[in-house]
Amino acid sequence: MGTAKASLDWHGAALLTRTVAVLGRAVDGPLVVVRAAGQELPELPPGTEVVDDPVPGLGPLPAIGAGLAAVAGRAQAAFVASVDLPLLHPAFVARVLDLRGEHDVALPEAFGHHQPLAAAYATALAPVIDGLTASGQGRPPSLFDRVAVRRIGEQTLRSDPVLARLDPDLASLTNVNTPAELAAARARPLPAVRLVEGGVIRTVRARTAGELGRPVAVAGGTGPLPPWFPLVTGDELEGV
Structure with a gap:
């Protein structure tokens, strides 16, 4: 991309700033950004907490665990989002959190892929993730094989009338990995x-x-x- 995704411009705001602010509109609990150690971040919404990824380079699971641990005791569940979801809608976040129910994870499956970085996790999973990362496992499927996961298809997501009205195409799941994808998202x-x-x-x-x-x-x-x-x-x- 030529620059860190967190600092990419999104219509006058850094992409990370937008993602955190959208999440803040959907939840009433703490907001946590997990960064690489020493990573410079753009200005974040007031009150945002920052913790470091404990095992850089292993995969997203250690960062997920660090975020869950940071809010454990203050929330029973957390929505985990990657930085590069420029079209994320608060209604999508609320829908996924609601669908978790008593499961450990609410995992959207859409457009032919599961979406571990746009999913809801029980904060009690933090110690489980610590154990997995200690054994060198950093990919989310290693967690999903061991806990109760509700896999949520596109039809189930869209069955909520609010989400169907506000994000009918599930554009919330659009991520940007190349300049062309970023340009296409900006052109929407x-x-x-x-x-x-x-x-x-x-x-x-x-x-x-x-x-x-x-x-x-x-x-x-x-x-x-x-x-x-x-x-x-x-x-x-x-x-x-």
């Missing part, structure tokens, strides 16, 4: 949001609050949104 239609100003309701399109060119707040909220605040289809905003 911008989110359609409702903006109320002076009693007039308009539908406008923008990726971030700053793109609207005026101070706005979430309808019924207080205070203007920061420029990096990610907008998603279905948002209702008002001028301030």
Whole structure:
């Protein structure tokens, strides 16, 4: 990609900043970024916690375990997302978390692949993951073979009317690994949001609050949104 994915520009905000902010809109618990040791990160939403990947280069499982351990005791489950999901929607996050039920993992399976970096995990799995990584196993399937996994197909995801309305194509699972994929994601239609100003309701399109060119707040909220605040289809905003 020519630069670290975390710092890639996404319509005026770093890609990592957007991903964390979207997750913050979907959950009411702590937000944790797991980074490579010493990795420089872009500015993150206030309150974001940062921990280091304990076993760099082994695979994503050690980082997942570190994130789960960081929130254990404060949350029973966590949504784990890779940094490169520029079209992630809070409704997708909420749907996957809801579908976990009593399972250890809620694992979406869509577009011919399982999606371990857009999945929900019980935070109690942190010690299990520690044991696996200590034995040199860093790929998520090594965990899935040992715990209760609910595998969620596209039809089940779309059966939720909210997600079907706000993310019918499951664009939340679009990741970007090449400049061409990033360009294609940037070229997709911008989110359609409702903006109320002076009693007039308009539908406008923008990726971030700053793109609207005026101070706005979430309808019924207080205070203007920061420029990096990610907008998603279905948002209702008002001028301030």
